Amino acid sequence: MNDLQPEALIAAYRAVRAHTEALAAPLSAEDAGAQSMPDASPAKWHLAHTTWFFETFVLERFEPGFAPHAPAFRVLFNSYYNAVGDKHPRPQRGLLTRPSLDEVRAYRAAVDGRMAALMPRLPHDALQLVELGLHHEQQHQELLLTDVLHLFSCNPLKPAYRAADRRLSAPASPLQWVPVDEAVVQIGHGGPGFAFDNETPRHAVFLQRYEIASRLVTNAEYAGFIEAGGYREPALWLSDGWDWVRAQSREHPLYWQRVSNDGWQAFGLAGLQDLQAHEPVLHLSYYEADAYARWAGARLPTEGEWEHAAATCSELRQLTSHAWQWTSSAYLPYPGFSASAGAVGEYNGKFMVNQMVLRGGSLATPPTHLRNSYRNFFPAHACWQFSGMRLAR
C-alpha cells in the first residue's frame, strides 16, 4: 500500500464513482428508494453511504475548514461505525424518502467536487483512505446489484434490471480434479497493492494433499441433486441447514421456479429466464453448497486450499468470473491479525464470528476489485449474493 500514485488514484476515483452512477442509472427514484429486507439496502442508500465514507473519513479529517454537506447525513448514512456515532436503524433505510434521489446525487457531486480539489494535496495516509474508500465503493457496487435483484424478485411483475446477456451455448468443460501436494504454504496478502486488513498478515498454513475441481458446479448438476431428492434427505444436511430447509420450505435455490416437469426458470438481472444448464449455479446458501458437496461425495475447499490452488494451478477456471465460492472456512482472524486504527478498523474485524468465507468473485464484481487473497464473508443462510460453489476432495 506504499506505492500510491496520486494521479492514478484520482483517475480511479473518477472511474469508480462514475461506475456506481452508471449502475444506478436504470433505476427510477422509486426503485432506488425501496428496501426489500433488513439485510439489503436501497440503491439510494448505497449511493449516499459510499459518499458519506469519503466525507467522513477523508474530507472531515483533511479538508481545511470542513463543514458537512448536510449534518443529518452523518447519522442517516452511517452503516455500522460505532466510533463515528449514531446510526439510522438498518431496517428503516427504505423509509428515507427524503433526501430524494436527486438530492443524493447532488450530495455525490458536491463531495466529488471537494475531493477533486483536495486529492492533489493529500498526504500519503489520506490517500490510503481514498483507496480504501474506492474499494469500499466497489463492494457496494456489487451489493447494489444483489439488493436490486432481491427487490425486483419480490415484485410479481418480475421487472428486468437490464436486457438479457448473450449466453454461451457451449457445454461446460468436463470437471477435472486438480491435485495439489501436501505442503506448508503461504496465504494472505503480502504484496505491494491494496488489500483489506482482513487479508493480512500473510502467513503459513499446513495443507494436506487435496484435489480441487477445475470449474464450478453447474445448474444442471445442481438440478440433479434436486431431482435425486436432495432437499428431502436430512442425512445430507448440517443440522442448522436442515432446520433452515424446513423452516423456509426450501425445495430449490432462491430465484429458481419450476415451469413444468421438465424445466426450470431463474430470475436474474435480465428478468425471468430459462435456466442455462451449463452455467454455474448461483444464489446458494452455505447449507445448500455443503449438502450438495456431501451428496456428490466431495466437500468444499478450505480458504487456504482455494487460495493456494488459485495461485498455483493454471488449470482452474471460473475463478472470479461467475460466482463467489463458499469455502468450508469460518471467517476468523488470521494469525497476528490487527484491525486498522480508528473507525475504519470497524470495517472487517468486528464481523469475525458466525460467518463463512467465500472466495473468488462474481459476474457482479468489478474486475479491479478482484484478488486471490480476497475474503468475502456471509452467514451460512445468505443466498441473495451471487454465491456458488467449487468442489474439493
Add this chain to the structure above:
Amino acid sequence: MNDLQPEALIAAYRAVRAHTEALAAPLSAEDAGAQSMPDASPAKWHLAHTTWFFETFVLERFEPGFAPHAPAFRVLFNSYYNAVGDKHPRPQRGLLTRPSLDEVRAYRAAVDGRMAALMPRLPHDALQLVELGLHHEQQHQELLLTDVLHLFSCNPLKPAYRAADRRLSAPASPLQWVPVDEAVVQIGHGGPGFAFDNETPRHAVFLQRYEIASRLVTNAEYAGFIEAGGYREPALWLSDGWDWVRAQSREHPLYWQRVSNDGWQAFGLAGLQDLQAHEPVLHLSYYEADAYARWAGARLPTEGEWEHAAATCSELRQLTSHAWQWTSSAYLPYPGFSASAGAVGEYNGKFMVNQMVLRGGSLATPPTHLRNSYRNFFPAHACWQFSGMRLAR
C-alpha cells in the same frame, strides 16, 4: 340510497377523484412508494387501489367488452377481497416500485375515462356501486394522510407534508356536561342518503341517563394526565393497555416529544410544531383514552350515547372537525345486520371483532364523508389515526 342522481354522481366522481390526486400532489415518487409499517400503505397504493375498486366492481361487471387495464393489477391492488381472488401480501406493498407513480396516474386517467363514458348509461345498482366507490375513496383519502404522516415521522429529517395551519389562539371553551335523559332511542342510518352497510339497520337501543362533554379533551388536559404520572400507574389502565404501555415503553402520545421540562412538541402534517394547549389531543390509542377517562373520573361514551347526543344536543362542539372519538363500544353487527351481497359484502362485516368504534370525524375527513351514524373502527392499540376523545359520565 334510492335517490341517486346520475349527474350529481358524475360530478361527485370527478371531484372525489381530483381531490385524491391533489392530496398526493405534494409527494415525490419516493414519498408515494414507501410503506412505514404493515398497517399503513404507500400513497401510490392508495391511488391505485381506489382505482382498482372502480375497475373491479363497476367496469368489469358493466362495461361492454371489458378488458383489464393491466391484468397484474387485479392482484397487486386487491386489498382484502377474498371473493375477487389473490392478493399481494400487505406488508410488501412498499416493494412495488413498479408500476411507477406515473403508471399509476395513467391507470387512474384510463379508468376515469372509461368511467366517464360508462356512467351515463349505468343501471341503478351500478350507480350504487359507484357511490360506494366514492365513499371508499374518501376513506382512503384520510388514510393516505395518516399513512404519510407516519412515514414522515420515521424520518429523522421530520419533513412537513404541508405548511403550518394557522392556529386559533383562543382558549378552549370550558367543558360543559350536557345531560341526556333515559330513553329508548333509535340509532343507525335510516335516511335516504348513502351509508355503509355497517350503519344499518336503524334500531332501538335503551340508554340510561348520561352526561356527555361539550367538547373534546385538550392537549393541555392530557398533558396534565402525563404530569400526574398517568403512564406509570397500572390502576388506571386496562390490563391489555398496561401491557401495551410497558412493551412499547410509552410515556406520551405518538408523535409527542418533550422539548424541555416545560413543554412539548408534536409532529403533524405541518412538521414538528409546539403543542397547542387548547387544541384537542390527537393520536390516542383506545387504551390511552380509556385510562385518561378513568383518571378524570369519567368514562368514554358508548356509540349509542354518542350518536343520540350528536343528533339531539345542539351544545356539542367539535363533533367532526378535529378528531375521531373513541367510544366504549366494541365494533359488532347491529341487530339484524346483513352484509351487502357479493364481494363488496367483505367491506365491513368481516372486521366485526377485536376492534373498537370511533365516532365523529377528523381534520382529515372529507366533509361530504361525515355522518352522525358513521362507524369508524380500529384495534385498541391503533394510534396513527387522528383519534382523540370526548368524555361521558
Add this chain to the structure above:
Amino acid sequence: MNDLQPEALIAAYRAVRAHTEALAAPLSAEDAGAQSMPDASPAKWHLAHTTWFFETFVLERFEPGFAPHAPAFRVLFNSYYNAVGDKHPRPQRGLLTRPSLDEVRAYRAAVDGRMAALMPRLPHDALQLVELGLHHEQQHQELLLTDVLHLFSCNPLKPAYRAADRRLSAPASPLQWVPVDEAVVQIGHGGPGFAFDNETPRHAVFLQRYEIASRLVTNAEYAGFIEAGGYREPALWLSDGWDWVRAQSREHPLYWQRVSNDGWQAFGLAGLQDLQAHEPVLHLSYYEADAYARWAGARLPTEGEWEHAAATCSELRQLTSHAWQWTSSAYLPYPGFSASAGAVGEYNGKFMVNQMVLRGGSLATPPTHLRNSYRNFFPAHACWQFSGMRLAR
C-alpha cells in the same frame, strides 16, 4: 350479598377447599407442576394461588398478629394484582419446582387452619371476601381441569385424567327455535346472593324479537360443517378468524383427530375417545362458533338475549350442563359498572377489552358456581376451555 350466614360460609369453605384437593388427587407431583402454555397454569399453582387469595385478602387484613406462611409466596402466587405488588412471570409458573406439591399442600392446610380459627370472628365485609375467595377458587377448579387437559393433550401417551364417563346413547332432541318477543328487559345480577362485580348493576336493555335454539350444537352437526368445507371457505369467517385458521392450519376443533374417512376421535378428560355424535361440540374458539353459525344461516345470541331467554324460556336445555356458550357480545362494563374497591377490584374490570362473553356453564363448572347472570370471558381465539355454542336468529 348482605345475608351471609357465617356457619354456612364456613361449611362452604370446607367443601370448596376439599373439592379442589379432590380434583388434584389423580395428579402426580410431575403432572401438577408442568405448564403447557402461557395461558395455562400448573395444577400446583392453582392450589397455591387460591390459598394465597385467602391469605392475602383475608388473613393479612383481619388476622391479629398476621405473619405470612412464607414471605416469598406473596410474589410467587400473585396472579395479576398490581396493587399487591410484584408477580412471578406467568410463562414461568411451570419452572417453580420448589415449593414442592407437598409444601403447597402444607400451605393449604396451614391457611385452612388459620381461616377456621378466624372465620367465626370475622366482620361482615371480611365474610364477603371469604365468599369471593370461594367463588374465585371454583373458577380455578374449572381452570385446573382445562389446563390439565391441555397438558395431557401435549403428551403423545395421551394419558387420561379419569375413567370414561358413561355416555347417554339417546339421540339429541330435535333443535327447536324458541321465540322471544321484543321488549325492554332487565339483565344483570340484582338478587341477594353472590355475584361478581362485572354482573352488576342490573339494568335495562332493549331486545328486538329473536329466536334461540333449544339446545347446543352437536358434534355431528359441527362435523357436517367440516365435511362441507367450512375450514376452507373464507367467506364464512371473520377476517381475524380466517387469519387464525391459516396461521394455525386449523381443520377441526382442538382435540379432534380424524381416525379414518368415516370418523373422529376427541381427546378429553377420559383420554382419547370416539366422538359422540349427539353430544354438544366442545373446545370451539369464537371464530369457529361464529363461522359455524354463519354457515348454518343463524348467528350467536347476544349476552342479553341469552340471559333473558335463560330466565324466561323453560324450553331451553343444556344451559349449564355441557359447555360455555359463546355470545356475540364483547366483554364490556355494564352501564354504571363500578369495580370493587381495593385490590380485588382488579378481579374483573381491567380485562374489559379484546374478549368475548360466554354464558352458561360446563361439565367442569361446580354447580354452586352457576348463575344466569354469570359472565365468563375469553379472547376470540381461546379454545382450551369447554366452550361450545347455542344458535340464535
Add this chain to the structure above:
Amino acid sequence: MNDLQPEALIAAYRAVRAHTEALAAPLSAEDAGAQSMPDASPAKWHLAHTTWFFETFVLERFEPGFAPHAPAFRVLFNSYYNAVGDKHPRPQRGLLTRPSLDEVRAYRAAVDGRMAALMPRLPHDALQLVELGLHHEQQHQELLLTDVLHLFSCNPLKPAYRAADRRLSAPASPLQWVPVDEAVVQIGHGGPGFAFDNETPRHAVFLQRYEIASRLVTNAEYAGFIEAGGYREPALWLSDGWDWVRAQSREHPLYWQRVSNDGWQAFGLAGLQDLQAHEPVLHLSYYEADAYARWAGARLPTEGEWEHAAATCSELRQLTSHAWQWTSSAYLPYPGFSASAGAVGEYNGKFMVNQMVLRGGSLATPPTHLRNSYRNFFPAHACWQFSGMRLAR
C-alpha cells in the same frame, strides 16, 4: 478403540450408570421434570435418553428377540437422530409428565438388566457402541447439572442443588505467559483409547510462535473488566456480541448479581454465594470471553494452540478442573474427517457450523471423560455451561 476389555467395559457401564443416578438423587420428581428453556432438558429426560441410546443402538441391534421396553419411548427420547425416526419436539420435553420419574428409573433398571445379560456376549463393534454410549452418558451427566442449575436460577427461591463446596482461600497464582515455538505439530486423537469421531483424524497444523496463559482468568480480573465499563464500550465487542449485549441488556455474566457497590454474588450448584475473587470466572459466552481478551490486550487461543500447549507445556494449570475454555476456533471438520457410519454418525458431524470450540473440562465433567483432544462446542451466545477462558497472545 481396538483394545476394549469386556470386563472393564462392564464395570465402567455399572459405574457410569450409577453415577448418573447419583447426580439425579437430590432432585424431586418435580425438579427432574421441568425444562427451563429449549436449549436445556429435564433431568428425567437425560435419565431416559441415555437409556434410549443403549436400547436403540445396542439392544435393538444385538439382543436376540429384541422387543422395546415401551414402543412410545423410541420417539419420546430420541434427541436428534433423524435416521432413527420421529422425535418429540425439543421445547416440549418439560411437558412429559408421563412417564413418571419412577417409570423412567424402571426403564433404566430394565435396560441395565438386559445390557448386563448381553454385554458378555457382544461382538467387538457392539462393544464400541457400548463405550460410545458411556461417553455419551457422561456428556449428559454434565448437561444434567448445567440444566438443573439453569432451572434453579429461574426460581426466586434460589434453591441449592448441593451444599457449598469448600473453597480454597489461597490467592490465584500469578498469571504467567508460557511461550511456545513455531512448528508444524500434530493435533487430534491418534491413540488407542476412546475418542469421538470429531477428534479425528490426527493431523498436522502449522502454529506460529505464541504465548499462552498459565491459568484461567479469575472472577476478580473479570470484575475489573466490568468496572472499567467493558459492557458499555462497543469497540471491545464483535458486532454480533454487541447486538447480544444490548438485546439482552447484559451487564455481567449470567448468574452474577451485584449485592452492593462493593461486591457480587454468583448463583451456582451450592446456591447463591459470595463471588470468590480468585476462582476462575464461569458462565461466559464466547462474546464475553472475546471482549475480555481484547480489553486485556490478548486474545483467545486457537484449538490447535490449546491442544499443543496442553500436551507439551507442564506449567499450564487449571486445564480441566474448573471451566471449559473458549477457543477462537470455529467448530469445523478436521482434514479428512469422516463421520461414523449409521445413525451414530449424526452424533457430531452435523453440528459443524455456527459454533465455537471449547477445550479442557469443567468442575462438572467426569474425570474419565477428559482428553486433551476433546472438542466441546456451543454457539457463541451460550453461557449456561461451565465456560470460562484462558488467554493467549
